[in-house]
Amino acid sequence: MSTKTKVRKLTGSKAMAEAIDIAMQDDKEVFVMGEDVAKYGGIFGSTTGLHEKYGDERIMDTPISETGFIGAAVGAAGEGMRPIVELMFVDFVGVVLDQIYNHIAKIPYMSGQAVKMPITLITAVGGGYSDAAQHSQCLYATFGHLPGMKVVAPTTPHDLKGMLLAAIRDDNPVIFMFHKTLQGLGWMDQIDASIGEVPDGDYIVPLDKAKVAREGTDVTIVGVQMMTVEALKAAKILEKEGISCEVIDLRSIKPIDKETILTSIGKTHRLLVVDEDYSAYGITSEIAALAAQEALYDLEAPVKTLAVPDVPIPYSRVLEKFVIPDENNIVEAVKELMDS
Amino acid sequence: MSTKTKVRKLTGSKAMAEAIDIAMQDDKEVFVMGEDVAKYGGIFGSTTGLHEKYGDERIMDTPISETGFIGAAVGAAGEGMRPIVELMFVDFVGVVLDQIYNHIAKIPYMSGQAVKMPITLITAVGGGYSDAAQHSQCLYATFGHLPGMKVVAPTTPHDLKGMLLAAIRDDNPVIFMFHKTLQGLGWMDQIDASIGEVPDGDYIVPLDKAKVAREGTDVTIVGVQMMTVEALKAAKILEKEGISCEVIDLRSIKPIDKETILTSIGKTHRLLVVDEDYSAYGITSEIAALAAQEALYDLEAPVKTLAVPDVPIPYSRVLEKFVIPDENNIVEAVKELMDS
Amino acid sequence: MEIDKKDLLWMYEKMKTSRYFEERMETAYLEGKQPVFNIGAGPVPGEMHLSNGQEPAAAGICVHLTDNDTVTAPHRPHHNAIAKGVDLKPMTAEIFGKVTGSGKGKGGHMHLFDLKTKFSCGGIVAAGMPHAVGAALANKKRGTDWVAVAFIGEGAANAGAFHESLNLAALWKLPVIVVVEDNAWGISVAKSASTSVPSNDLRGAAYGIPGHLVKDNDPFEMYRVSKLAVDRARKGEGPTIIEIETYRYLGHFQGDPETYRDPEEATGLRAKDPIERVKAYLLESKLATEKDFETLDKKIFKEVDEAYEFAINSDLPKPEDALNDVFC
C-alpha cells in the first residue's frame, strides 16, 4: 500500500485494548472483570496496558470462578454499570452457561425490558495451534442458537475495535468472540491478517452487518474470522484460474445479515459456506437453510459447505489440520461447485 | 382399536421406568443418580417405583450439585459402571454443560477410545404449560451441535422404552431427552399421545433412525416429540382437504437419519420442518440445509420451517401459545407450501 | 436485644401480608385445575412455589433494609418480595400473566423484577447469589453503604454458585448477606441427604466470614443476627452467612403429592406459627392491642385484595407481544 497516505496499523489485540480504553474513558460505569486481565493484560492481550492506566478498581483480576464473576456482572448491570467480562477461552463456557443464557440473555425479556443487561462478554475462540479438544473450539452456533444475545465474531483489527466499541455501548448483552490467531500475539503464528489499519479515536462498526470482503461474480463464499481469511486466500488462487469469488465476512453470528448474503447469491447463483465450528447445527447449516428458504430459485447448484466434521478438535497437528478447513479445501470445493 | 388382541398401554413415564428396571435387572453396573429420583420417583416419573425395588444404593437422590453428580458419572463410568443420570429440566444444563460436552463427550475421543463413557443422561424438555423461560426449553440443537454424544428425543411410549434400553446399553454417551407433556403425568395436560402400546419385556429401538409416523404423497413434514404429535393432528385435518402429508418423527437429533428424510422428499418434493426449539441454528435449519445440499433438484418449492421465533419462552399462556408451533400453524404452512 | 415496637409491627405486617397473599394464591392457583389437576390450566398456570411458614426469614432481615439495598430471591420468592416492599399490584398481575405485570406477563411467578426496591428472583437454584455479589460490588465501587441480600434455600447451599459467590464476596469484602432458608427439604430430598454439615453458618469458615444460625424459625433472633450482618456489611467489613431453620407448611410446589414426608410434620410446624408468636409477644408485652391488630389486618387484607383485583381485571398481553422485549 501507499506509504504517502498516513496509515496506522495495529494488531487485533491492540485494537481491542484501544476500544476498551476509549469506552472506559468516556463512561466511568464501564469496567472489566476476568482472569489475568490486570497485570497480564489478558492472556490474548485484549486488556494490554489498561491496568496500569485504570488500576485494580476498573480492571479486575478474578478467581477462577466464572459463574461467580460473570454472574456478578448481572448484578452490577442491574445497578446501572456496564461490565465487560472476559471468558478466557470460549471452551470454558460450560461452567458458566447458565448465567449467560438463562440470566444475562433472558432477564431483559422476563422483565419486559424493565431491567437491561448492558454486558459485553469477550471470549477467545479458535484452533490451529494444537491446543486440543478443550482449548480450540469456536462454538459460534452454541451462542447463536440461544435467544437474547447479540453474537459477533469480527475478523479484522478495524472491525475488532469498531464492533467492540459498539458492543460495549449497546444496552443489550453482546457476546464478542475474538479469534486467537487474529490477535497478532508475539507467541502465536504471525499472520498478515492479524495486523491491519485501525483509525485513531472513536468509531463504531454496526453489530448486525456482514461485509463483502471481496467482490466476485461466479460464486459466493461465506465465512467468518479465520475462514474468511482462508477464503480470501483461496479467492486469489481461483482468480488465476478464472473463477471469480465473492467473499462475505459474516461478522455477525446473530443476527445473520440475510440481505447481504441473499444479494450475493442473487448475483453468483452459487454458495459455499465455510466454518471453523462444528458442522452439525452450525453456521453452514444456518446459511444453507437461508438459501433453501429464500433463494431456492437463484441457486444453480446445490449449496456446498465446509466445517469441522463432528469430532472434537484433535491435538496432533496432522489430525487438527485435517479437520479445520483451509484455503486448499476451499479451492477444491469451489471447483466442485463450479462443475456441478 | 380392537379389544380382541391383548395389548398393553403405558404412559411415557411408565415406559421409561420399565426400561430402566429391565436394564438394572440384567446389569448390576447400572445405577441412577439424580435429584428426587428415589422416593419421589423422578419429578417426571422416569424412575417411578424403582427406589422401592432397588434401594438407596442403586437409585440415588443427589444434592443440587449437577456438576458434582453428573461429573461423578464420568468417574464411575471410568471404573466400568453404567450410570444413568437425570438432569431434571434440560434448562439447567448451563450449570453442568462442561462435564457433559468437555468430558463425557470428549474423553473417549481424547483417549483414543481407551476410556469409554457408557453414560445415559436423561432430561426433561418442552413447554406448553406456562413454566416460563427457565423451565420450558427443548435445546435439541444445543446438544446436537456438540460432538461426541448421541442425542435422541423419542415421542411415543413404545420408543421411549426401546430407545432408553438401547441408550443404557450403548457404550457411547447418550443424551436422552423426554418431553414432559408426553410422560402422561396425572398433574399435567392429559393428551392421547402420552399413552400408547408398549410391549412387555426387553426390546431395543435403534438410536439413529427416524420413523415415518404417517405416509403421504404431497408434502413431507419433519418433527420431533410434540411437533410430531401436532403434525399428525394437522395431517388429519389436511387429509380432509385432499392434501396428503407424510409425517416423519425424527427421533434422533444426532445423528440425523438423512436417508429417511431424503427418501420422503424424493417422493413428495415439498418439505416443512417443525421444531419446538429455537429457530436460529436449530433443527429446522439443519434439515432445510440437508435439502439444499442433497435434494436441491427434488424440491418443487422453497423449504418451509416453523420453530420458536428467537425469543425466550414467555410465561403468559397467550404469549407462549403464540411462539410454540401447533397444528393450526402447520395446516397453514402446508397450504402455503402447496400453493408455492 | 430490645426490638422496638415499630420494627416488630413492621415485621408482623409484612409476614401477615405475605401469608394472606399466599393463602389467596393457593385458592387462585386451583381455579381451573379442578376436578382434574392440570398444572397448565386456569388463570395462574405453571409451577407455583408458596412460602407459607417462611415469613420470618424475609421480614427479619428486610426490616433492616431500604430501597437502596438489593435483594435476590430464588424460585420461592413471594415472601421475600413482599418483605422488600415490592408493589403488590404489578407483582400479582405478573403472576396472573397480565400485561400490567412487572414483566408484562413474560416472566411469571419465578421471575419478578422491581427496580424501585431492587428486587429480583429466578428459577435456577443458587443463580441469584452472584447477582447479589455484583450488586454489592457496584455499591462498593460507588462508595455507598448499600448492601445486597441473597436469599436461597438450604438445598442451594450445595451448588457451585454458592461457593464461588461467597469466596468473591469475602475476597473483595463486599456488603453481601446470604440468608439460607432451611425449610428442611429440597423438593423431596431432606437436608441430611444433601448437606454434609449440620448447618450452613458453619461454611463461613471456608471464607473467613461470620455465620449465624437461627433456630426454630425465630423471628426475634432473625431480627437480631440480621442487624449484626447488615451493620457489618454497611461498615464495609464484608459478608455474612445466616441460616434460619424455617418451616415449609405446603408442598414444594402446589400439586406436590408430598409422599416423602409425614403429614404430621406440617401440622406440628403450624402449631408454632411465627406470625402468631410475634403477635402474642406484642400483646403480652402490651406493645399492641387486639384492636390494633384488627385495624392492621384490615389494612393488610385490603391491600392484598386490591392487588388481586387489579391483577384479575387487567388485560392479557396481545399474543404478538411475545416478539417484543428481546432487545431494547
Next chain:
Amino acid sequence: MEIDKKDLLWMYEKMKTSRYFEERMETAYLEGKQPVFNIGAGPVPGEMHLSNGQEPAAAGICVHLTDNDTVTAPHRPHHNAIAKGVDLKPMTAEIFGKVTGSGKGKGGHMHLFDLKTKFSCGGIVAAGMPHAVGAALANKKRGTDWVAVAFIGEGAANAGAFHESLNLAALWKLPVIVVVEDNAWGISVAKSASTSVPSNDLRGAAYGIPGHLVKDNDPFEMYRVSKLAVDRARKGEGPTIIEIETYRYLGHFQGDPETYRDPEEATGLRAKDPIERVKAYLLESKLATEKDFETLDKKIFKEVDEAYEFAINSDLPKPEDALNDVFC
C-alpha cells in the same frame, strides 16, 4: 514419624524422574520455536504446563497408592502421572502427538489417560474433582478399599466444582483425597487475590472433614499427612483435604513472560529444592550412598530417555484418523 528407606527412595526416584522428564520436555518444547517463539510450531505444539518444583505433592501421596487407586489431575499433570506410575512411553508419545500415544495423538499433554494405573487429567480447572468422586463412589459400591485422589491447583479451589465435589464426597463418606497444590499462582493471579482464606485445608470445616496443611513443599510432611488421609479413606471414614505449599519454578506455561512476578522468587525456591532435600536426608541418615544415587539416577535417565526416543521415533497418525474414535 519414621519414614522407611524404601518409601523415601521410591519418592526420590519418582520426583527425580519427573524432574528430568520435565527438563527434557522444556528443551523438546522449544524445538522449532526458535528464533521466533510460536506456540503452534515444533514437534511438541500447543500449551505446555510443566511441574518442576511441585514433585513432592505428587510423590508424597502416590507412595501410598496402588494401581487400584484412581488419580485425576489438572492441566499440569506430568508429575502426577509419573508418581502414579503411568508408562512413560505412551505418555511421552501422546505429548509428541504420535499414533503410539495413550490417546493415539488425539489428546495431548493435558489429556493423558491410563487405565492400568487409573490415571486421567484434563484442561478444565477443577473438572477432575467430580471424576475422583465418581471413581470413589464406584469403589464404595463394590466394597473395595480403593481410594481416589484428585490433584488440583490452589486456584481451582475457588471453582464451584470444588464445593460440589467435596460436599458429595463428605455426604456419601467416599474415599476421596483432594490434594491442593498451592504453587502461589493461578497463571498471573496470586493466591491472595483469588482465595478468601489463607489455606484450603480450612475449607474442610465446610464439609465436616479433616484438612491438613503442608508447609514449604516438605516431602516428609506430605508423606505423613497423606498416609493419614489414605488410611482414613481406606477405612471408609471419608474424604480429606490436603493443601501443600509447593513451588512453581517455571512460568504458568512455557512462553509465559512472567512479568507479574519477581524473577528472584523462582531462584529462591530452587535453592530449597525438595528433591535435593530428600537426597540430603538419605545421605545424612546413611540410608543411601552417593553411589546408590548415581546408580539410581542412571536408571532414571535411561528410562526417561528411552521414552523420549520411543516418542520421537514413533509415527504420526494418519490425517484421516481424526475421524475415528468419536464413537466406539
